[in-house]
Amino acid sequence: MTEPLLRPRRKDPLRKTREPLLPQGLRSRTAHGLTAAAAEGRFMLQVCTDCGFTLYPPRDACPSCLSDRVPFHDVAPGGMVLAETTIRTSTDPYFRERMPWRIGTVTLDCGPSFVAHLHGDAAEGSRVTMTLRLDKSGNAVAIAMPDKPTSHQEDDVQLRELTCDPKFRRVLITDGRNATGQAMALAMAAAHASIVFVGIADAWKPFPGETDLRAIPCVEIVPLDITDTRSVADVAGEIAHRVDILVNTSEHHRAGGIMNRHGLTIAHEEMDIRYFGLLRLAQHFGPTMRARGADGVNAAAAFVNLLSVHALMNWPEYGAFSAAEAACLSASQALRAELRGGGVKVLNMFAGPLDTEWFQSVPPPKLSPAALAKATVDALRMGIEDSYVGDIAQDIRARLDVQPKALERELGG
Amino acid sequence: MKRRGYEGVAVCAPISVPYRRYSVDSAHWWIGRALHALTQRTGLKPADIDGLSVSSFTLAPDTAVGLTQHLGLSPRWLDHVPMGGASGGVALRRAARAVQAGDADFVACVAADTNHVDSFRKTLSSFSRFAQDAVYPYGSGGPNASFALITRHYMNRTGATREDFGRICVAQRANAQRYDGALMQKSLTLDDYMRARAIADPIHLFDCVMPCAGAEAFLVCREEDAQAMKLPFVRVLSTIERHNAYQNDPIQFRGGWAQDRDDFWSMAGIAPGDVDFLQTYDDYPVIVMMQIEDLGFCAKGEAPVFVRDHSLTTDGDFPHNTSGGQLSVGQAGAAGGYLGMVEAIRQLTDEAGATTVPNARVGLVSGFGMINYDRGLASSAVLLARS
Numbered sequence: 001m002t003e004p005l006l007r008p009r010r011k012d013p014l015r016k017t018r019e020p021l022l023p024q025g026l027r028s029r030t031a032h033g034l035t036a037a038a039a040e041g042r043f044m045l046q047v048c049t050d051c052g053f054t055l056y057p058p059r060d061a062c063p064s065c066l067s068d069r070v071p072f073h074d075v076a077p078g079g080m081v082l083a084e085t086t087i088r089t090s091t092d093p094y095f096r097e098r099m100p101w102r103i104g105t106v107t108l109d110c111g112p113s114f115v116a117h118l119h120g121d122a123a124e125g126s127r128v129t130m131t132l133r134l135d136k137s138g139n140a141v142a143i144a145m146p147d148k149p150t151s152h153q154e155d156d157v158q159l160r161e162l163t164c165d166p167k168f169r170r171v172l173i174t175d176g177r178n179a180t181g182q183a184m185a186l187a188m189a190a191a192h193a194s195i196v197f198v199g200i201a202d203a204w205k206p207f208p209g210e211t212d213l214r215a216i217p218c219v220e221i222v223p224l225d226i227t228d229t230r231s232v233a234d235v236a237g238e239i240a241h242r243v244d245i246l247v248n249t250s251e252h253h254r255a256g257g258i259m260n261r262h263g264l265t266i267a268h269e270e271m272d273i274r275y276f277g278l279l280r281l282a283q284h285f286g287p288t289m290r291a292r293g294a295d296g297v298n299a300a301a302a303f304v305n306l307l308s309v310h311a312l313m314n315w316p317e318y319g320a321f322s323a324a325e326a327a328c329l330s331a332s333q334a335l336r337a338e339l340r341g342g343g344v345k346v347l348n349m350f351a352g353p354l355d356t357e358w359f360q361s362v363p364p365p366k367l368s369p370a371a372l373a374k375a376t377v378d379a380l381r382m383g384i385e386d387s388y389v390g391d392i393a394q395d396i397r398a399r400l401d402v403q404p405k406a407l408e409r410e411l412g413g
Numbered sequence: 414m415k416r417r418g419y420e421g422v423a424v425c426a427p428i429s430v431p432y433r434r435y436s437v438d439s440a441h442w443w444i445g446r447a448l449h450a451l452t453q454r455t456g457l458k459p460a461d462i463d464g465l466s467v468s469s470f471t472l473a474p475d476t477a478v479g480l481t482q483h484l485g486l487s488p489r490w491l492d493h494v495p496m497g498g499a500s501g502g503v504a505l506r507r508a509a510r511a512v513q514a515g516d517a518d519f520v521a522c523v524a525a526d527t528n529h530v531d532s533f534r535k536t537l538s539s540f541s542r543f544a545q546d547a548v549y550p551y552g553s554g555g556p557n558a559s560f561a562l563i564t565r566h567y568m569n570r571t572g573a574t575r576e577d578f579g580r581i582c583v584a585q586r587a588n589a590q591r592y593d594g595a596l597m598q599k600s601l602t603l604d605d606y607m608r609a610r611a612i613a614d615p616i617h618l619f620d621c622v623m624p625c626a627g628a629e630a631f632l633v634c635r636e637e638d639a640q641a642m643k644l645p646f647v648r649v650l651s652t653i654e655r656h657n658a659y660q661n662d663p664i665q666f667r668g669g670w671a672q673d674r675d676d677f678w679s680m681a682g683i684a685p686g687d688v689d690f691l692q693t694y695d696d697y698p699v700i701v702m703m704q705i706e707d708l709g710f711c712a713k714g715e716a717p718v719f720v721r722d723h724s725l726t727t728d729g730d731f732p733h734n735t736s737g738g739q740l741s742v743g744q745a746g747a748a749g750g751y752l753g754m755v756e757a758i759r760q761l762t763d764e765a766g767a768t769t770v771p772n773a774r775v776g777l778v779s780g781f782g783m784i785n786y787d788r789g790l791a792s793s794a795v796l797l798a799r800s
Contacts, residue, residue: 024538024549031546057547057786063660082664083569085554085561087613091534092553101552105562105787107663115551115562115787124565141550 002120005155007168007194008297020293020342021094025137030058033072034140038132041384043077045110046070056112077130079108081144084124094136101158106130106144114142120156121146133162133383136293136343138336154381163383164301164345166191169244174199174226174281177207179356179369180306181249187373188247189216191381194298197239199224201231226250226277236284241292245380246285247304250277253358257319270324278305278328282335293342302345302380305332306372309350309393312400315411336385347385349376352392365391416680422509423639423646424797426454427758428630429594432743436527436626440471441483443525443748447628448484451521455632455642464490464517464633466508468500468524468747470536490517497782498694499654500524500750501629502793506652508633518634525628526746533624536746543786554613556696557621559784561613564699566664568615573717575615578698579606581733582619582740584725585695589737591727591767596625596743619740620697627745629755636800645762650775650796651680657790668700668781669792671707678709681796685709688796689773690732690760692753694781695740700789701733704779708794732770735760753778754795761799774799 027035030046037044046055053064054075062070084104090096102118106128114130122128128144135141143159154165171188175181176198188196196219200207203223213219222239225231226248252273254266261267282303289300310318311325329348336346353359355366367390379387388397399407428450430443444467452459465488467477475483477493490511494504501524508520537555539545552558567573583603589595601619609618632644639646653676655669670677678684685708693704702716710731711719723731736742736756739749757776759765780793 024545024553026538026545028542028546057543083562083566085558085565085613085616086611087552087554087558087561088611089557089613090553091537091555092549095553101554103551103554103558103562105566105664113663113787115548115559117551124569135550137550139550 001150002152002156004152005160005168005297017292018294018296020136020291021097022137022341022343023094023135024092025139027139028058030060031140033058034132035134035138037072038134038140039385040387041382042074043130043132044072045075045112047073047075054111056114075110079106079114079128079130079144081105081118081122081124081126081128082107082113084118098161104144116142116144117158119143119145119153119159121150121153134345134385135162138340138345164245164347164380166193166245166377166380168192168194169298169301170195170197170242171245171247172197172199172239172243172285174224174246174248175250176200176213176221178249178251179209180251180354180372182209182213183369183373184247184249184376185213185216185219187370187377189218191377193218195220195242197222197243199226199235201225226280227272229280232280232284236288240285240288243285243289244292244298244300245302245304246281246289247306247376248278248281249306250274251306252321253318253354253356254321255318256321257316258323261320267320267324270321271327274324275327275331278331282331286335286339289344290339290342293344300342300344302347303335303339304347304349304376304380306349306351306376307332309352309388309396312350313396313404313407313411316413345383345385347376347379347387349379349387349389350393350397351389352396367392416676418680419509419513419649421636422512422633422649423636423800424505424631424633424649424758425639425644425646425762426451426632427755427762427764428454429755430525430628431594432596432625432627432745434528434596434623434625434743435530437529438527438626440469440525440527441475441480443527443626443628444469444480444523445484447523447525447630448521451630451632455644457519459484459486462486462519462521463488464508464511464520466492466494466504466520466522468494468496468504468750469526470495470746471526471532488517490520496750496791497747498696498750498789499780499782499791499793500747501754502652502778502780502795503654503791505633505649505754505795506654509649512633512635518638520633521630522633522751523628523630524747524751526626526748528624528626528746541785547786556784557613557616559787560697560699561616563665563788564615564697567666567699567702570666571714571717573702575607575617576603577717577720578620579603580720581695581698581701581725582606584729585734585738586741587726588735588768589741592736592742595737595741596623597737597741616697622696622739622744622749625743625745627743627748629745629748629751631751631755631758645764646800647758647761647797648800650683650798651677652793652795653677654793658792665788666703667707667713668703668789670704670779670794674707674709677794677796683775683796688775688777690735690757690770690776692734692757692776692778693738694750694753694779695734695738696744696749696781698740700781704781708777708779727768727770732773735765735768735770750780750782753780757797761797
């Protein structure tokens, strides 16, 4: 069993903040097939199309038949730890300050031997389930997990290097006026976040759900309006050094296409709230988060964007809205590169229409804010960076994989 | 087809350039020193060296070709053997064939590496594509961690204990105390060995070689030329080489020697009992045990018993790594793959001085190299005999 994590003490302001170091991030192009799998929390290896051989490490030819048709496929993640070691000295600065570190040779049921990180409860001779994760450098590594869940397994020190678990972390939810922000606050509190800062613009204006929100014990309301650069700067000045996970819940869902709208007023609002809002948050909270990527148990871990899945392919009925979401997606990729230096992840949650008043006329299936919040907590616990939540989002993800042009036509009605 | 022997080939002029823990000099400098010593020893002029075989990890951005201009050589036969610990045997067997065929008359075989502060870390992180993709991101323990897994599995499977590995290390240290070139000559007891700090369990400090800078070299030529130069030489009885053997073993438990040893002994026409000393590649003692087994000195899995029952010092009943091996001399990169070869040539030409194995007539030199992902891929072995 895993030693449960202790709630971190208040930080001594005189102590130097440990600078974030990264494990080596160089990978071959083919090895990024593992990164793609890890980004979505899948366990994929190359499987030869011609002879069915499963191979690892990543190669550009099948070592069984020399075919070059070796795409990545989901494979059975079961295996057995054949040998383990505890590394006590390392030439690498990142691992050197994290010694001792356990690794092992895992013989996979699907064939290859995989030298992997070992969860503390994955012992030599025992059955394990392999998972691919993103390490602090943003690249895939495998960690062998115990076959069956063990107590406090999420608190394992090696595993926690690979995840963004909200437990004992401080979360900023940027907009608590909407249902998603409120569901997110509840979910983060249930996930043992130590503080949940919730941004409320114009706090003198009452809003539905306010009483329940304020009743959550670890919630602290902060006056945040992400359309106001000054407001974002002020809040960041107060709390940026205590924000370990930032969840941007600001939303602006309006129907209407490109040509069918009159004027740019709504488009301006969309871009101001969504795109410029993201930029304001990134500029004022990002640098501090990046500097705090190795700051102990509650190191900065993740910047979370809630995006419409139509960021990936425009939905003309919500055409300008989709375009604003696409801008956010593009910005998130840049932000991901910028935060990587601190080992801080950017998590994009792709969702279909929410079951809120703004999608009132859209037929089901629709996603409840509570389901989106739960999925966000799950994604943080896994440490993934792209999550497709609900039936619509997963459907669009699958159709994009098969034939993007068909999807474009089909969404156009 | 029956393999042709190495009749008429002479191996001579063993050269070791004294090792240093760190060196501000380049691999080029170390290779230059080794070749200079070789010309001094043989009387050959640089222009006479018409064959060159080079093994080095730290020549970048140069290649063996660039090295010829750097050193002012003009060989008509040039080889680069990037096989780490298997380099010595592989370089020798290629050079021997070149000389036998008349493609070259005098092949200088040289292995050298420098060791700058921090060059070891840089070598590890970019050693191979698989190392970059699938080894270094996992704790960056280097070969210590990889061989820890192999050692652990070997212990589980054979019942080998740390003491068994310790016997190998302690005996080699005793040998090193007679070899001036060894960087580690402080006496080592089994107690010292057992009490050493853990590096990557079950690997402890004295299971590990120390990276250093150094160079080794020898000359391959025709017997009549060696005689004309009055150079004592050794003959080559047989050689083997294998890469990526037993690739379906889930973890390394044997090396390529096991696959090729019947060929090896039959080519030489002798048996393991005829060997007077053994030079193994000792990057870790578990690999020594695998070589003892896979080359046929005992059955698979019985090397732990074998090392308990034999004395491995130069004056023992199974002299092994007579100059102290890399575990005591130091691992000078690719030169580690030449260490046993050069020492064996010294033994069989009466140049071994204080490490001399009395009346040695036949020696076996075994090589092992290139842990690409989870196991060493290259193996080589050579049987040498007094001329």
